[in-house]
Amino acid sequence: KQEVTQIPAALSVPEGENLVLNCSFTDSAIYNLQWFRQDPGKGLTSLLLIQSSQREQTSGRLNASLDKSSGRSTLYIAASQPGDSATYLCAYSGGYNKLIFGAGTRLAVHP
């Protein structure tokens, strides 16, 4: 069964902290792994995409790593801001457009 687990399920931190969000998956034959951001009642915005042959990707204050052998990915958020408050979802693709999602980590950054 294809499964994605995200830990923690929820996180509340003061502004300025560096954060680590974890994602684990059971399927070893992944094509790529993506991190998305979702604001309440809204669609998904792609943050980072890591190919299966890559180890990490960076965009601004975000860095995502991928360890395919252990079935883990980590999203680092540096110097968190209140505007970072959202749900963060990881998803992997076994090929093409079918994404398998985790349930997400709900992040609240308070001033």
Place this chain on the structure above:
Amino acid sequence: DAGVTQSPTHLIKTRGQQVTLRCSPISGHKSVSWYQQVLGQGPQFIFQYYEKEERGRGNFPDRFSARQFPNYSSELNVNALLLGDSALYLCASSLDWRSEKLFFGSGTQLSVL
């Protein structure tokens, strides 16, 4: 350029009714995928269409169907609605069926009473 547009944004139906959700992809995108997101869970893949043909289907009952039109827009139909069909339905478009980059719409929130 307009992003992925979905209509309606909200919908309330009663059990047993039928519903049609609509999606217009980004201009130039030929593939459309549908996902169901139940509250508190991640999205689940329902269908992918490319060039009017079904390219993939998730583990959903036959009450769920979809189609893609020549202009690449798409409709998702759900018959005989159940309370458990209440969810946010997301449409995503991509250049083609193998593209890794998906662009999601804001979704249609369906409530079944």
